[in-house]
Structures are given as C-alpha cells and as structure tokens.
Amino acid sequence: MMEGVFMKFLKDNIRDKWDRFKHILLLLYFPFYLAVFGYLEDRSTRVIHIISCPLDEYIPFLPVFIIPYLFWFVYLLFAGLYLLFFEKEVFSRMMYFGIIGMTIFLVVSWLWPNGLDIRPTVLTGNDIFVRLTKYVYSVDTSTNVLPSIHVFNSVGACIALRESNLAKKHPSVRHISFVASALIILSTMFVKQHSVVDVMAGLVLSYITYDLVYNGGLLRIRNVSTIAKYRGKQQV
Numbered sequence: 001m002m003e004g005v006f007m008k009f010l011k012d013n014i015r016d017k018w019d020r021f022k023h024i025l026l027l028l029y030f031p032f033y034l035a036v037f038g039y040l041e042d043r044s045t046r047v048i049h050i051i052s053c054p055l056d057e058y059i060p061f062l063p064v065f066i067i068p069y070l071f072w073f074v075y076l077l078f079a080g081l082y083l084l085f086f087e088k089e090v091f092s093r094m095m096y097f098g099i100i101g102m103t104i105f106l107v108v109s110w111l112w113p114n115g116l117d118i119r120p121t122v123l124t125g126n127d128i129f130v131r132l133t134k135y136v137y138s139v140d141t142s143t144n145v146l147p148s149i150h151v152f153n154s155v156g157a158c159i160a161l162r163e164s165n166l167a168k169k170h171p172s173v174r175h176i177s178f179v180a181s182a183l184i185i186l187s188t189m190f191v192k193q194h195s196v197v198d199v200m201a202g203l204v205l206s207y208i209t210y211d212l213v214y215n216g217g218l219l220r221i222r223n224v225s226t227i228a229k230y231r232g233k234q235q236v
Contacts, residue, residue, distance in 0.1 A: 023088040026095040029102075036106050040144055045113045051146055053196040056118050056189075063129035065190035066136065068183035072150055075180050079157040087164050094160035097213045101152045101205050108146060115143040119192045133191055140193070148194045151202030152209075154181040159210060 083091035108114075119142060123130050158181035161167055167174040185203075188194040194202075 069187035147201035
C-alpha cells in the first residue's frame with residue numbers, strides 16, 4: 001500500500017518537474033546549430049554564389065550602426081533569459097520560431113553556398129565605431145549570409161516580447177523592442193554585413209515562420225497530414 005502511494009507520488013512529482021522545466025531542453029538546439037554552422041564556415045567550396053542587389057550601392061557605409069548591430073546579442077539575451085525564467089510558453093514559441101528559421105538557414109547554406117562582396121576594401125578612421133567594425137569583419141566571414149539570421153532572430157525576439165505578459169503590463173516594452181529590432185535590421189545593411197537580398201529573405205522567412213508558429217500553420221499541416229493518412233488507410 002505504502003509502496004503504491006510512494007510510486008504515485010514519485011510519478012506525479014516527476015511529471016510536475018517535467019511540465020515545469022521541459023522548455024529548457026529546447027536550448028539543446030544551440031550546440032547542434034553552432035556545430036553545423038562552424039562546419040559550414042570552415043568547409044572549402046569551389047563555388048560561392050555572390051549575393052548582390054543594385055540597391056546595395058545606394059546604401060551608405062555608416063560605421064556608427066555597428067552599435068545596434070552588436071546590440072543584437074544583448075537584445076536576444078535579454079528576451080531569451082527573461083522569457084526562459086518567467087514566461088515559458090512564450091519562450092517555447094520563440095524557440096520553435098528560431099529552430100525552424102535557423103534550420104532552414106543551415107540547409108540553404110549547405111546546398112547553396114553564398115557570400116557577399118560589398119564590404120569596403122579600406123576602413124578609414126580610428127574611432128570606436130571603425131575599430132568595432134574592423135573587429136567584426138575579422139571574426140565574422142562574409143559567407144553564409146542568406147537569409148539573414150540577424151534579421152530573422154530580431155523579428156523573432158520582437159514578436160515574442162510583443163506576445164509576452166511583460167509587454168501587456170508595460171506597453172513601452174513593445175515600442176522599445178520594435179525600435180531596437182528595426183535599428184538592428186537597418187544596421188546589417190549600413191555596416192555592409194548583409195545585402196538587401198539577405199534582409200528581405202530574412203523578413204520573408206520570419207513572416208512564413210510566424211504563420212507556422214503563431215497562427216496555427218503547424219497545426220494545419222498536421223491536420224492535413226492526419227487526414228491524408230486516414231484516407232489512405234480507408235482506400236486500402
């Protein structure tokens with residue numbers, strides 16, 4: 001009798017812990033992503049498709065925008081950590097959003113190696129913005145840029161924060177997040193880290209992924225798949 005009660009208590013406790021912390025397991029995607037991305041960056045390919053757009057020539061190089069470009073890391077870290085600890089359902093949706101988009105990015109980079117040739121050949125000046133830009137150029141190659149993950153994840157964080165209870169209680173969070181996301185997206189072009197093509201691809205991908213994660217697109221796909229399997233069994 002006591003053993004049965006103990007086992008039930010143990011199972012309920014494990015189930016409760018699992019429900020409370022299972023969203024943390026989504027973070028395991030990042031080691032996989034970084035490993036694959038590292039491989040794609042280091043591999044040698046004979047053909048790299050150079051991405052360009054006539055509009056790129058009309059966008060000036062503005063080193064000051066390296067600040068919002070680097071702020072991307074702070075922005076994502078804040079959104080991720082806050083939602084991880086305080087709003088796990090919103091965090092899970094943000095992670096599903098990111099996992100879908102970043103996986104598509106890896107597949108595109110694998111099948112269609114791409115790169116840019118729009119960075120300035122000479123960086124004049126020695127102010128903090130130029131020095132930061134030189135550092136970014138030295139550690140971040142101009143390959144595997146389509147679609148822009150900087151753009152995609154900025155939109156993802158902005159959407160997640162907009163859906164959060166934090167934004168509902170403090171509407172200013174929504175406005176600040178939108179401005180931060182917009183500046184980050186613009187910065188990718190002003191510091192010549194991305195072409196207009198990369199940015200537009202990142203925006204289109206974020207729109208499609210938003211429909212899948214937030215508007216029930218994945219559920220619709222699953223329902224269609226279930227119906228197709230059911231009809232297939234009936235025909236047999």
